[in-house]
Amino acid sequence: RNPQAPDYLAGLNPEQRRAVETTEGPVLVLAGAGTGKTRVLTTRIAHILATGRAWPSQILAVTFTNKAAREMKSRVGLLVGEQVEGMPWLGTFHSIGVKLLRRHAELAGLKRDFTILDTDDQIRLLKQLIRADGLDDKRWPPRQFAQMIDGWKNKGLSPAQIAEGDARAFANGKGRELYAAYQERLKTLNACDFGDLLLHPIRLLRENPDILREYQQKFRYILVDEYQDTNTAQYMWLRLLAQRPQAQRSASAQAPAAGAPADEGSAVDRGSAGQADSARENQQINICCVGDDDQSIYGWRGAEVDNILRFDKDFPGAAVIRLERNYRSTAHILGAASHLIAHNEGRLGKTLFTEQPDPDDARVMVHAAWDSEEEARGVGEEIEALQSKGHALNDMAILVRASFQMREFEDRFVTLGLNYRVIGGPRFYERAEIRDAMAYFRVVAQGADDLAFERIVNMPKRGLGEASVRQLHDTARALGVPMLEAARQLAESDEMKPKPRAALRQVAANFARWQELLETTPHTELAETILEESGYTDMWKNDRSADAPGRLENLKELIRSMEDYESLRGFLEHVALVMDTEQDENLDAVSVMTLHSAKGLEFETVFLPGWEEGLFPHQRALDEGGRSGLEEERRLAYVGLTRAKKNLHLWFTSNRRVHGLWQSTIPSRFIDELPEAHVEVAETGQNYGGYASGGGQGNYGGRRNPYGASRFDEAGGSFSNTYATPGWKRAQQNRTEATDRNWGTRSGHAVERIGYG
Ligand code: ATP
Ligand code: MG
Numbered sequence: 117r118n119p120q121a122p123d124y125l126a127g128l129n130p131e132q133r134r135a136v137e138t139t140e141g142p143v144l145v146l147a148g149a150g151t152g153k154t155r156v157l158t159t160r161i162a163h164i165l166a167t168g169r170a171w172p173s174q175i176l177a178v179t180f181t182n183k184a185a186r187e188m189k190s191r192v193g194l195l196v197g198e199q200v201e202g203m204p205w206l207g208t209f210h211s212i213g214v215k216l217l218r219r220h221a222e223l224a225g226l227k228r229d230f231t232i233l234d235t236d237d238q239i240r241l242l243k244q245l246i247r248a249d250g251l252d253d254k255r256w257p258p259r260q261f262a263q264m265i266d267g268w269k270n271k272g273l274s275p276a277q278i279a280e281g282d283a284r285a286f287a288n289g290k291g292r293e294l295y296a297a298y299q300e301r302l303k304t305l306n307a308c309d310f311g312d313l314l315l316h317p318i319r320l321l322r323e324n325p326d327i328l329r330e331y332q333q334k335f336r337y338i339l340v341d342e343y344q345d346t347n348t349a350q351y352m353w354l355r356l357l358a359q360r361p362q363a364q365r366s367a368s369a370q371a372p373a374a375g376a377p378a379d380e381g382s383a384v385d386r387g388s389a390g391q392a393d394s395a396r397e398n399q400q401i402n403i404c405c406v407g408d409d410d411q412s413i414y415g416w417r418g419a420e421v422d423n424i425l426r427f428d429k430d431f432p433g434a435a436v437i438r439l440e441r442n443y444r445s446t447a448h449i450l451g452a453a454s455h456l457i458a459h460n461e462g463r464l465g466k467t468l469f470t471e472q473p474d475p476d477d478a479r480v481m482v483h484a485a486w487d488s489e490e491e492a493r494g495v496g497e498e499i500e501a502l503q504s505k506g507h508a509l510n511d512m513a514i515l516v517r518a519s520f521q522m523r524e525f526e527d528r529f530v531t532l533g534l535n536y537r538v539i540g541g542p543r544f545y546e547r548a549e550i551r552d553a554m555a556y557f558r559v560v561a562q563g564a565d566d567l568a569f570e571r572i573v574n575m576p577k578r579g580l581g582e583a584s585v586r587q588l589h590d591t592a593r594a595l596g597v598p599m600l601e602a603a604r605q606l607a608e609s610d611e612m613k614p615k616p617r618a619a620l621r622q623v624a625a626n627f628a629r630w631q632e633l634l635e636t637t638p639h640t641e642l643a644e645t646i647l648e649e650s651g652y653t654d655m656w657k658n659d660r661s662a663d664a665p666g667r668l669e670n671l672k673e674l675i676r677s678m679e680d681y682e683s684l685r686g687f688l689e690h691v692a693l694v695m696d697t698e699q700d701e702n703l704d705a706v707s708v709m710t711l712h713s714a715k716g717l718e719f720e721t722v723f724l725p726g727w728e729e730g731l732f733p734h735q736r737a738l739d740e741g742g743r744s745g746l747e748e749e750r751r752l753a754y755v756g757l758t759r760a761k762k763n764l765h766l767w768f769t770s771n772r773r774v775h776g777l778w779q780s781t782i783p784s785r786f787i788d789e790l791p792e793a794h795v796e797v798a799e800t801g802q803n804y805g806g807y808a809s810g811g812g813q814g815n816y817g818g819r820r821n822p823y824g825a826s827r828f829d830e831a832g833g834s835f836s837n838t839y840a841t842p843g844w845k846r847a848q849q850n851r852t853e854a855t856d857r858n859w860g861t862r863s864g865h866a867v868e869r870i871g872y873g
Pocket of ligand 2 (some may be wrong): 153154155714
């Protein structure tokens with residue numbers, strides 16, 4: 117080997133270096149957070165290219181997010197510089213699936229220019245099919261069926277392959293038929309859905325051995341990041357590509373010849389026809405997967421942590437490499453995370469150490485707040501303090517368990533004028549359900565808001581199809597009136613068919629009534645009335661899909677956030693202003709995202725708010741997943757803790773306001789599971805801007821205080837008694853008594869009241 121290690125290898129520890137240099141044969145890097153798994157993968161690509169083992173196009177690298185793919189591309193570019201001709205196949209399973217499918221579209225019954233449907237299109241299509249079958253789409257919601265189909269596709273199952281029981285689970289046994297009809301429709305539309313991006317490539321490769329062989333020969337090196345979260349379909353797809361080719365290798369499959377000798381000592385198949393037989397014997401599958409069983413957090417979406425656990429059975433002779441040095445976090449942070457995750461059973465277990473400097477001896481801070489407003493205020497203060505000490509906002513992140521938690525922070529940042537960006541999803545007020553609800557409110561506040569009116573005139577569906585909406589438009593234009601007024605008039609005329617006419621009459625009457633209530637009813641109450649009477653809340657309640665409960669939570673949070681404003685109009689104005697702030701990629705900004713989107717990322721300072729029973733661990737995960745649900749929540753906590761390099765702040769609130777009522781909450785059991793040696797409880801006064809010391813009404817800056825000032829002080833006092841050091845332990849004891857008693861059948865006592873369930 118080269119006596120002088122190339123630059124890109126310098127700085128790697130011996131195990132990392134082994135993982136990079138063991139280019140031939142199957143390799144599994146199984147290691148904890150921050151140990152350099154992703155760095156190993158990137159360096160490995162650089163190494164393969166720099167030593168001429170393969171052309172870029174002979175490398176297949178799979179990342180978990182598109183963002184990660186972009187980062188890896190640029191890192192590889194930096195490491196190997198100009199030498200890279202073309203690029204590796206580098207992306208998520210889905211983006212690589214698209215690339216493959218575009219090349220062989222006709223074999224999947226599609227044309228090259230096929231479109232990829234989004235969820236809305238998909239659901240519209242399913243609805244048509246369900247109705248065409250004479251089924252009631254309320255009883256058998258298309259959204260739920262979309263999720264079932266997605267589940268099947270994640271398991272790699274075509275209609276013919278789904279189990280009897282599964283097929284019966286929808287529409288009295290029509291599941292299979294409908295699924296098949298849906299796939300046929302997609303073909304006619306020259307379209308596929310997201311799941312097809314996995315399913316079609318699998319079928320295509322299975323049914324066309326010559327093409328499969330072509331790719332098996334093409335991809336000499338396969339690399340996979342976050343392997344613990346691959347689902348069955350992704351696994352099948354990898355297995356297909358990572359098999360030995362069935363026939364002799366052709367000359368075209370050779371490694372690049374000119375100026376790029378393969379490592380003599382390795383088992384690389386140089387593949388001339390004469391050596392084919394013995395070469396096939398020796399030929400290795402050069403696949404390298406990296407992952408961490410403790411960070412498997414997508415079980416609810418079909419990921420199979422078993423894939424990583426049985427790697428060496430799938431690929432006999434695999435080199436399993438463990439990395440133990442964490443290069444990301446301080447000893448306090450790593451100590452806290454390791455101690456927490458040790459509470460999980462079913463894990464491989466691993467040793468981790470760090471030598472990251474920690475001059476401030478900064479322990480993991482646990483902060484108690486009265487409610488989520490104060491939590492956001494406290495986090496905001498901390499961020500401003502760090503900023504004034506010269507820290508960049510780019511180095512800070514807030515990671516939430518549920519998306520509704522973002523709202524309070526986003527509002528706070530707008531007030532403070534702090535830049536933030538939401539990663540991996542829309543900002544709170546940009547979410548579809550929030551926009552729908554806001555559209556109702558806008559029409560009530562301002563009857564001529566046609567854009568808003570059009571958004572919700574048939575939402576939920578009330579039989580006002582395209583034709584009716586066009587008629588509404590025409591009438592409005594002809595009369596020179598807003599659409600709402602046109603609706604009122606059309607409802608009284610006989611120009612419309614009876615069914616849409618009745619629907620319009622209902623809509624017009626509803627808005628007239630709500631507009632009257634606007635003057636007399638408290639606006640939060642009115643908002644709730646509107647969402648209920650319009651059928652909008654019911655639409656989501658009847659929706660059995662996995663994202664529906666989250667949307668309902670967001671709607672509740674929306675109503676809650678209105679309490680901070682004097683009137684509906686004041687609130688609408690606030691939202692308009694919030695929406696006006698831009699998300700600029702290049703801006704120095706705090707990142708806000710869910711814990712699920714934070715996988716693989718790292719920040720100097722991380723804030724983890726809402727560590728309360730019922731929210732985190734999330735009640736739904738406990739209800740639906742039992743013990744394994746809890747363990748997946750704990751892995752999520754581990755992912756959260758291990759994103760931090762230097763500073764880590766956990767927060768819990770002692771109250772959450774739900775439906776306008778205060779309800780007390782209990783600190784998360786995960787706080788209890790942190791080792792005291794690495795944790796420090798923040799002094800209340802210091803973090804609260806003088807709350808407990810009777811800041812009272814003044815701190816509220818004109819917000820409505822449902823308790824009144826005196827009650828609040830009282831509560832503030834009891835708060836500091838209960839939760840200040842070392843009271844948090846006491847608080848946890850309370851929790852243990854209150855809720856652990858019915859562990860296993862957790863009725864969700866405190867939690868159910870909070871309403872996350
Ligand atoms: P996760 O499990 O969270 O995905 P990971 O194992 O993929 O973590 P990386 O993101 O690759 O870890 O590395 C964590 C941090 O440590 C990165 O900032 C990386 O640049 C740094 N790092 C990794 N190895 C070394 C090394 N040998 N020397 C210095 N820094 C390193
Ligand atoms: Mg990583």
